[in-house]
Amino acid sequence: MVEGLRERKKRQTRQRIVDVAIGLFVERGFEHVTIAEVAAAAEVSVNTVYNYFPAKEDLVLPPEEASPHRLADIVRERPPGQSAAGAVLARLRAEVRGRERQVGLTEGFGRVLEMMRAAPTLAARLEDLGRRMTDELAVVLAEETGAAEGDPLPRVAAWHIGCLHSLVYAEIGRRTVAGEPPDAIAAAVLELMDAAEELLGERVLAYAVRKG
Missing domain, CATH: 1.10.10.60 (Homeodomain-like)
Known part of the structure; x- marks a missing residue:
């Protein structure tokens, strides 16, 4: 268009x-x-x-970019044969490899991040954003898996995926503030994601695989 x-x-x-x-x-x-x-x-x-x-x-945090629907949307858009965790891992890896603004891998972002951390209202919004992402993902997982009301598995899986997502952003933020260049940060974060994927285990990685 x-x-x-x-x-x-x-x-x-x-x-x-x-x-x-x-x-x-x-x-x-x-x-x-x-x-x-x-x-x-x-x-x-x-x-x-x-x-x-x-x-x-x-x-600083426009709703279309810093959206509470982010994780739920990634999972909804995954292709057949891919799990919920697999979809989020794939998206994060693509964004990190592409040095995308979405994950803060741009020159000069370190000063922006420090400004955000120093502002209580922005810090509070970021914390609330992470919680809402996990909550919305849990709802999607419950719907897709047909989980019974009160079944803890969708929320537990959403929590693991949400923690992984937060870990990636935290690592990027830590290294950015330390002054590391985007290319070095991307390489380190990709390695971190590999380690995190191994620790997640098959139960989480194979949860909510989309049927063909």
Whole structure:
């Protein structure tokens, strides 16, 4: 589908607001920058900023990127013959190998991460995001496996997968803050994922295999 002129301008405006906001947040701290200051620096109105980003935190963690549906969506989209854990592992490996922004493997992300960790509201949102991802995944696993009400297996499997997902992000964050380059981080994280996959065991790795 060809992007129209209006859609392109909206996308460019949105990206300009994000870029300006992140720059200000990194320079001065998230809590010390107002939406009015972001709007002025981006040369748009305050209302325009709020039209794109209803909450200040959305400028750093936009819902379409930092989505509580992420793990559930990955599992829903997996092909026949692949398990839930296998789908998440495959997606994470692809994102790490591609040095994708989704996992923070871009130059300069270290300063952004430090800014996020220093802001209580952003740290709280990240913690809540991880919990909601696991909760939604557990619901999907229960539905797909036909688990009886009260069966703990979907939640236990979701917890293992959610912990793996969190571990990858934590390792990337730790190495990023330490100043390691993206290529070195990617290599180390891929090795970490191999070790984690071995420890998960066949019970988790073979759980909820999609039927053909």
